[in-house]
Amino acid sequence: MSKQGIGTISVQGGYRPQNGEPREVPIVQSTTFKFDKADDMGALFDLEATGYFYTRLQNPTNDAVAAKICELEGGSAAMLTSSGQAANLFAIFNIAGCGDHVVCSTSIYGGTYNLFAVTLKRMGIDFTFVDPDASEEELSAAFRSNTKAMFGETIANPALTVLDIEKFAKVAHAHGVPLIVDNTFPTPINCRPIEWGADIVTHSTTKYMDGHGAAVGGAIIDSGNFDWDAHSEKFPGLTTPDESYHGVTYTKQFGQGGAYITKATTQLMRDLGAIQSPQNAFYLNLGLESLHVRMPRHCENGQAVAEFLEKHPKVKKVTYCGLKSDPYYELGQKYLPNGSCGGVSFELEGGKDAAKKFMESLKIAAIETHVADARSCVLNPASTTHRQMNDEELKAAGIAPGLVRFSCGLEDTRDLLDDIARALEAC
Numbered sequence: 001m002s003k004q005g006i007g008t009i010s011v012q013g014g015y016r017p018q019n020g021e022p023r024e025v026p027i028v029q030s031t032t033f034k035f036d037k038a039d040d041m042g043a044l045f046d047l048e049a050t051g052y053f054y055t056r057l058q059n060p061t062n063d064a065v066a067a068k069i070c071e072l073e074g075g076s077a078a079m080l081t082s083s084g085q086a087a088n089l090f091a092i093f094n095i096a097g098c099g100d101h102v103v104c105s106t107s108i109y110g111g112t113y114n115l116f117a118v119t120l121k122r123m124g125i126d127f128t129f130v131d132p133d134a135s136e137e138e139l140s141a142a143f144r145s146n147t148k149a150m151f152g153e154t155i156a157n158p159a160l161t162v163l164d165i166e167k168f169a170k171v172a173h174a175h176g177v178p179l180i181v182d183n184t185f186p187t188p189i190n191c192r193p194i195e196w197g198a199d200i201v202t203h204s205t206t207k208y209m210d211g212h213g214a215a216v217g218g219a220i221i222d223s224g225n226f227d228w229d230a231h232s233e234k235f236p237g238l239t240t241p242d243e244s245y246h247g248v249t250y251t252k253q254f255g256q257g258g259a260y261i262t263k264a265t266t267q268l269m270r271d272l273g274a275i276q277s278p279q280n281a282f283y284l285n286l287g288l289e290s291l292h293v294r295m296p297r298h299c300e301n302g303q304a305v306a307e308f309l310e311k312h313p314k315v316k317k318v319t320y321c322g323l324k325s326d327p328y329y330e331l332g333q334k335y336l337p338n339g340s341c342g343g344v345s346f347e348l349e350g351g352k353d354a355a356k357k358f359m360e361s362l363k364i365a366a367i368e369t370h371v372a373d374a375r376s377c378v379l380n381p382a383s384t385t386h387r388q389m390n391d392e393e394l395k396a397a398g399i400a401p402g403l404v405r406f407s408c409g410l411e412d413t414r415d416l417l418d419d420i421a422r423a424l425e426a427c
C-alpha cells in the first residue's frame with residue numbers, strides 16, 4: 001500500500017484489526033497476562049519474545065495508540081507515558097544521568113523548566129538554558145564534554161516562540177548528541193520535527209491530541225535516526241550490556257530504530273512506573289481520530305483572534321506566528337505553513353490587573369490551567385503555571401507579568417470574538 005495521508009493515519013493508524021476483530025481499539029483493562037508455561041513468560045522477561053506480561057511495562061491498548069502516534073510523527077518506535085511531564089523526564093533520563101549535562105532552550109513550558117532546573121538538577125543532571133534565537137556559534141558555546149542532549153519546544157508554551165529546528169539539530173549533531181523536541185502545540189498535523197532533523201519527539205497528549213480535557217498523558221517517539229553506536233562513549237546505557245536487564249545491549253538487540261524506546265520501556269518504565277492507563281490511552285485514541293480535522297479549526301480561530309487583538313487599542317502586544325508582525329512569522333512559514341496552533345498570547349496596556357479583569361469578564365472562554373482543548377480557555381502564566389520563576393527567569397522565558405495566554409477552542413469564531421470584545425470593554 002502507498003504511504004497513507006496524515007488524516008488516514010489519524011483515523012486508522014496503529015491498530016488494523018483482522019477478520020472478526022473489534023473495529024475500535026479494545027481496552028485491555030488487565031494488569032497482568034496468563035501463561036501456560038513459566039518459560040514462555042521467561043522469554044518475554046529476557047526480551048527474546050514479544051508480548052505482554054505486566055501492564056506497568058507494556059499493554060496492547062497503549063501499544064496500539066503509541067504505534068499510531070509513531071506513524072503520525074514518522075518515527076521508528078514510540079511509547080505512551082502517564083503525562084507530558086513523564087515523557088520529558090524519560091526522554092532525558094534515558095540518556096543522561098548524574099554528572100551529565102543538557103543544553104535547553106529558555107523558551108519552554110514552566111513545568112518542564114521546573115523539572116529540568118530543579119528536580120533533574122537535584123538528581124545530578126546540569127542544564128544550560130540558551131536563547132533559542134542565538135547563533136549557531138553561541139549555541140555551540142553552551143556544550144560541554146559531558147553534554148548528552150539538546151532540548152526545545154517546536155512552539156513554546158506560553159511564549160509561542162517558534163524553534164528553528166534545523167539550526168538546533170545541526171548544532172546538536174555537531175556535538176554528537178540527539179535533539180529532543182517537545183511537539184505538543186503544533187502536533188504532527190502541523191509540524192513533524194523528525195523531518196527537520198529532530199531525533200526524539202515528545203508530547204503532552206493531554207493537549208490537542210486528546211483535545212477534550214479528558215485524559216492526562218504523554219508520548220515519546222524515536223526517529224531511529226540517531227546513531228548511538230557512533231557515539232558509544234556518550235551513551236553506554238544503550239551501547240553496552242545492561243546488567244539490570246539480563247545483560248542486554250539495546251543497540252545490538254533492537255537496532256538503531258528500537259534501542260531507545262526499548263530501554264525506556266524495560267528500564268525506566270519498569271523502575272519509575274509512569275505508565276498511562278489503558279482507559280486513558282483509549283480516550284487519547286478517540287481524540288487522535290479527529291486531530292487532523294480539529295487542528296485547522298483551532299488555527300482558524302487562533303488567526304482570527306490574533307488579528308482582532310492586534311487592532312484593539314487596549315492591547316499592547318500580540319504573539320502569534322501567523323501574524324506578519326510577529327518576530328516568528330518567517331520561522332512559522334517555514335515549519336508551520338498550514339498553521340501553528342490555537343494558542344494566542346497577548347499583553348494588555350493595563351498590565352496584570354487588566355489581565356485579571358479581562359479573564360474574569362469572559363463568558364465563553366474559562367479560566368483554566370489548561371490549553372489546547374475543544375473549549376476555549378485562558379490563563380495568566382505569571383500567577384499560575386510559571387509562578388515558580390523569578391522576574392528574571394520570566395523575562396528570559398518571554399513571559400511578561402500581564403501576559404494572557406488564550407487558547408482558542410473549536411467554538412464559532414464570531415462568538416469567540418464577541419466574548420473577547422465584551423471582556424476588553426470591561427477592563
Ligand code: PLP
Pocket residue numbers: 083084085086109111112153157182184185203204205206207216217218
Ligand atoms: N510540554 C508542554 C509543551 C506543555 O504545554 C505541557 C503542559 O502544559 C507539558 C509538556 C506537560 O504535560 P502534562 O501536563 O501532560 O504533564
